[in-house]
């Protein structure tokens with residue numbers, strides 16, 4: 001991207017920073033939400049729920065920055081694509097924030113009822129989700145398509161882990177119906193984490209779209 | 223010669239000039255090597271610092287990151303250079319601190335926690351870099367205070383626990399005394415029972431205080447005193463003698479069988495070692511029913527000397543095993559209190575073994591019994 005206008009560059013830089021800020025924040029929310037579940041720590045869960053408001057605010061900031069850039073700077077095609085991508089990434093990150101909040105709500109639902117099993121795979125899934133977002137942010141900062149493509153491998157791994165967790169929990173519930181109330185929040189958490197990864201894949205698709213100027217939606221997922 | 227006097231002047235002038243030039247050159251070389259050394263020195267200092275040092279230019283792009291930063295964030299400096307703090311370190315708090323300092327133009331100190339790649343707490347200090355009046359960016363120093371914070375947390379929890387544990391017997395004592403004062407003192411049927419309860423709680427209380435003092439004694443390494451050669455068999459015998467009355471009362475047999483002939487010496491502090499063995503024996507007796515048996519044995523493997531206390535008691539459920547060495551952790555708090563336990567016995571054992579560079583292991587089967595083993599490096 002070449003511009004005569006260095007002010008425009010500064011503004012684009014600020015937009016990038018805000019997207020990064022939001023990405024880093026949701027990553028930490030995923031970690032905290034699953035930690036809160038693992039340690040049955042409702043205080044930490046509440047912390048996540050409160051912090052999600054910051055995520056929402058950042059999405060608004062991004063939208064405002066993008067609209068201003070489009071309206072006042074009349075960007076050329078590549079820049080325009082970059083700016084609309086930033087907006088869409090903002091939307092995906094906002095959804096990821098909501099999903100972290102959902103996980104925190106599962107922690108509060110569970111309260112201090114004993115866990116049906118020690119949490120091992122869910123923290124692994126949370127780790128994967130964060131890695132996927134880290135890759136998405138890397139790809140975003142450097143417009144690196146190869147990094148973006150690595151996210152599909154994470155998604156695959158995520159799906160396998162989700163299946164495993166789901167099977168285990170279903171087995172526990174089938175054996176003893178009284179565990180349902182305690183197993184369900186864990187089952188839902190696995191789904192939330194999987195959906196987080198889906199949003200990371202959306203971001204990857206958007207980045208590839210900007211760089212290669214073509215739509216890759218639902219490609220490479222096979 | 224006198225024919226060309228100006229030549230002479232010229233030659234001498236050239237010579238003087240040459241000399242001056244040489245001197246200047248010499249000086250420049252000296253200055254340069256001085257500067258080089260200085261820069262090398264600064265680099266060496268930065269490299270060997272435990273604190274993370276990060277500098278950004280006036281645009282907020284990273285221009286320097288020392289190895290401590292590289293280690294904490296698992297990155298390498300070349301990957302960071304030219305990137306913003308968010309892009310490079312993926313951290314909002316540090317980025318915000320630096321932005322704040324750049325704006326305010328003054329030093330700001332702040333505590334910062336990171337959770338990725340590992341959980342850590344830093345005392346961060348950031349200052350503006352200036353050349354004259356010109357702003358040149360910001361330098362940020364991260365001092366790792368994770369351990370200090372952890373220790374503080376640990377202390378706070380311990381103090382909270384101790385006050386709770388102290389209050390429990392005190393509350394009981396006060397309520398019995400009150401009941402007695404309110405007339406029960408003349409109630410021949412109950413007054414003795416009340417006094418016995420008071421005595422029991424008072425004993426618990428003094429045991430608790432003794433254990434707390436023991437723990438704080440173990441913690442202040444300076445006050446530990448020198449290691450001496452200890453006759454292990456003798457110390458075991460002493461501990462068994464102490465516990466014998468209690469064991470006899472409960473109908474529990476204590477057997478001693480040592481697999482090492484002759485005198486066994488370990489290096490350490492006798493008082494503490496005695497307490498550790500006594501605590502294990504006390505537990506073995508406490509958590510066994512009458513008719514049980516406690517076996518104390520020792521063995522040698524190479525230089526290592528092991529001492530085991532095995533009982534035929536109630537055992538410890540596996541999910542509790544990882545936590546029983548924590549202070550105040552008990553499987554059944556009510557039962558432990560009833561038996562006069564403080565919840566500190568095993569914490570003391572663990573601490574004693576730590577200062578002896580040894581280890582303590584536990585194996586247990588519910589309903590069958592428990593074996594604690596002290597291992598000395600020899």
Ligand SMILES: Nc1ncnc2c1ncn2[C@@H]1O[C@H](COP(=O)(O)OP(=O)(O)O)[C@@H](O)[C@H]1O
Pocket residue numbers: 501505506509533535536537538546551552553554558559562563564565566567568569592
């Ligand atoms: N030999 C043993 N058999 C069964 N349980 C034991 C034994 N030793 C320790 N425990 C368990 O570990 C807990 C902690 O032990 P300790 O630190 O000595 O505290 P306490 O004052 O309660 O004895 C005890 O409360 C008990 O539940």
Ligand SMILES: [Mg+2]
Pocket residue numbers: 501504505563564565566567568
């Ligand atoms: Mg004890």
